[in-house]
Amino acid sequence: MSTVVENAEGHVLDLRAKRPSRWATRDRILLEASRPFATHGFRGASTRQTAEQVGIRQPSLFKHFPSKRAMLAELAVYDMDVPARHAEVVARTAGSAVDRLAGYVAWDLEWYRTMPFDLRGMTEDLVRSGGLILAQEALARWRTAVTRMLEQGVEPGEFAAHAVPFVPIALETLSWHMVNSKGATERTVDDAVDFLLAAVLTSSRDVRRR
Amino acid sequence: MSTVVENAEGHVLDLRAKRPSRWATRDRILLEASRPFATHGFRGASTRQTAEQVGIRQPSLFKHFPSKRAMLAELAVYDMDVPARHAEVVARTAGSAVDRLAGYVAWDLEWYRTMPFDLRGMTEDLVRSGGLILAQEALARWRTAVTRMLEQGVEPGEFAAHAVPFVPIALETLSWHMVNSKGATERTVDDAVDFLLAAVLTSSRDVRRR
């Protein structure tokens, strides 16, 4: 699994270059498994439906993966481990807090916008109910890193402290929206970055209602 | 079902006043069904698990509801019909666009914060996979009403047009967060309202990064 994590970004680049019908069976299984995970949850997803979409019989799935849960675990690498690694690197980078956050958010949203798999169902609840310890740890690392980026901007007064808890939540949702939306472009990503920054910048808060 | 919709707000007020152990069996079934819906999705939720939590046998559930889907449908009233009704009323109210949006968002988040059922799983996907036409229509009405509130503020220049598409998405997520979070207070609601308004107000956009 550790090699999967390390090669995940390059592997996604390879997949993007080809149509899914030209992918290896193993990747086509992941693609077709990700859709029912997103719409019906882990328990509600049927391996027979997945196999039918791939064009093979259901027992053949288990020549590529030892279990249904292993499919979820590998998708969780793309959803959580890769972003967590990026967030941790950015959190240690020098520069202004605003630039760091804007840069990470733009990368994050672009990662999901161009993601070949349907990761919308990879919520905390899904991972928790699937019992994926490694995915839970990756999610925690991601939140820690993003929160550190935010706190680095609260001290110099660039970010509004009260907005900080909502940023990871909103970013997660905007990420899913990028996966979900077929019409999302790079312009959509830019607008979403602006949306999130406006919500957290103290300069936004000079005009208040209360 | 129409009477359920009309009395839904009052019924929730009644439930809040009592501990779930004092509720009628029918409402305790809804409560215990809402939790696996939220964590495992509609298909993944087991009626036997729900019955066990309520303290009755699984077939007894069907003396209170004709099907598992009917439980989902009634929960969808609390999640979608009630907010849609409120949003439509607010969208027709006079006053400034900022005040209207702030007032509705505050009501919306407070509705979910004090919601006795666990509505986190009532996503569009869940409703779609459950085939609940009425819930899909209510969701569409809600989005139309919220979008109208926003467009009313774009014309006079109060709201940033590029932020508009992200507001319903972010509001949905913040609502789930209010249901999810045991530590959410009225102060949390106020902070979330500020967060969302800062993201959409044009006055927030005077300071840009690009």
Place this chain on the structure above:
DNA sequence: CCTACCGATCGGTAGG
């Protein structure tokens, strides 16, 4: 990657 098949669990019914 196939056919054949396993025990377990699913939503829902019959009858009291």
Place this chain on the structure above:
DNA sequence: CCTACCGATCGGTAGG
């Protein structure tokens, strides 16, 4: 609200 039970579907294995 109970016991008994239905056909359907589930994830996964055996053996080729």
